[in-house]
Amino acid sequence: MPHFILLMHDDGPGDGGLDWDPYLTRLREAGVYQGGSAIGDGECVRKSGDAPEPTAHISGFVRVTAKDLAEARQLLAGNPVFEAGGTVEIRELPWG
Template sequence: MNEYILLMHDDVQDAAKASDNSLWGDYIRQLHASGQFDGGSSIGHGAAFKQGQAGALTPLTGYIRIRADSLEAARHFLAGNPTYEAGGTVEIRELPREE
């Protein structure tokens, strides 16, 4: 099984929905019930840097680690994610295994 990280971006269309603690609680319980949840956290304020400029990227608001058989299987974990459901971007990236 592969490991993935879901990165929530700060570009939601419905901020109230994206920050609803009840929705996040339901979503985290759903992840726990799957047996494929490996943790996560909100992310505080910071800055993105690129040579010669700063802040060009959409800030991240949090991350979730999951396990899934494939990227397609990992996409199923978007359902119920308050950032995704509020019209925001959730980026899914595979965490490569060290060999």
């Protein structure tokens, strides 16, 4: 089954106090949760030349399995960032 990464953007109201436990429990019970984490500060590097600044608006990710993009989109129900009106970017991972 394909794997998808749900990238949480920090553009929703009240992003700091979101309760992730119910959502992650639901994904675990459905057998689709593959991991996730908040994302801290970092940097972009290149072997030579200036590198761009890191993408600052991505605050975390959740990795899930789903049969296709439409099914991955359905897994957003209950996602705290999505439910608060924030943006969640869904990307398919080309490797499982």
